[in-house]
Amino acid sequence: MRIINERAFFTSLFWYKSPFYIHIITQKSKVRSMDGIIPIYKDKGMTSHDVVFKLRRILKMKKIGHAGTLDPNVDGVLPVALGKATKTIEFLQETGKIYTGSITLGIATTTEDMDGDVIQTQHLVKPFSNDEINKGMRTLTGHITQIPPMYSAVKVNGRRLYDYARAGETVERPKREAVIYEFKMTSATTFDEKKGTQTFSFLARVSKGTYIRTLAVDLGRQLQVPSVMSQLTRISAGGYDITQAHRLDEIAQRMTEKGSLGDWLMPLETAVAQYTHVELNDEQWEKVKHGIGQPASLHEPTTEKIVLTYKGDVKSVFAWRPDKNQYRTYRTFSIE
DSSP: OOOOOHHHHHHHHHHHHSHHHHHHHHHHHHHHTOOEEEEEEEOTTOOHHHHHHHHHHHHTOSOEEESSOOOTTOEEEEEEEEGGGGGGHHHHHTSOEEEEEEEEESEEETTSBTTSOEEEEOOOSSOOOHHHHHHHHHTTOEEEEEOOOSSSOOEETTEEHHHHHHTTOOOOOOOEEEEEEEEEEOSOOEEETTTTEEEEEEEEEEOTTOOHHHHHHHHHHHHTSOEEEEEEEEEEETTEEGGGOBOHHHHHHHHHHHSSOGGGSBOGGGGGTTSEEEEEOHHHHHHHHTTSOOOGGGSSOSSSEEEEEETTEEEEEEEEETTTTEEEEEEEOOOO
8 A cells, every 4th residue: 555645745736826837838848839920130250050949948949940052151030930820841941042241343252142162263453344244144034944052051962961062072062943023232332442342231132042152153254254142131031020039038028028029029820921712611621621522613624723711711721633523621720
């Protein structure tokens, strides 16, 4: 027969009812119930993984993931999904991105940015005119093909390209399609007569999978000079712009003061805002929920993916299946 320590037993009862314990549980439940997107402003010098690691410690939760890697030397918007919203990461990554930065003509590096070793220089006798640069930028808008830089995370034969590069090896890289919606100068150029280089600021609005470093190098090829991306900031990603992004220290302070992210946490539905939304009535939702049918409006393909909502809440994403000639469940967020 098990003997119960009477004092410990009653102490535990009072402990569970104590205001301090209730406060702890309440705070933990608030943290654990956070489901949504928090746009982070990533500072230079940090990896995207660093952001996730630190955010897990700040929010005291594990289910966190980022959408769209930013290189350590690039600052700007990094959408981070919390809780159930981690299911939306692939949808966030499908959206376009907007960057601002600068390009320097007359120099080339191993990494296509200023972190690499200089491999080529060409002393510019005189600067290019704005018209010449703009003409070169226009040739790179629309659908283009890029070859990923050797210092990138693309895998070839199971190895990252940067692993080959660090080992001094060069491999054939797969070409990638990209769409450049806008690529333009945003400032007057600066010409360094002593170095023979020319620098100017730009804005680029691009599709997913676009390498801005490579875009800078391709512009140099159009102008027949070596070139490099000398600075880069991502000002929009996943549909969130830089005005909505918060630094990690700001988040830590808010959690200390208020115990929650509040309106800094973007609702899950904002991550799928780019898709067509179909609101279901009670009868339709019951059928969809139990997988026994779908609304008549879904029998013809309108877009590749659609979002089903019920009473304003995102319930699932359906994707068109040509082999089945109908939409099928692609991702479910809630069946409640």
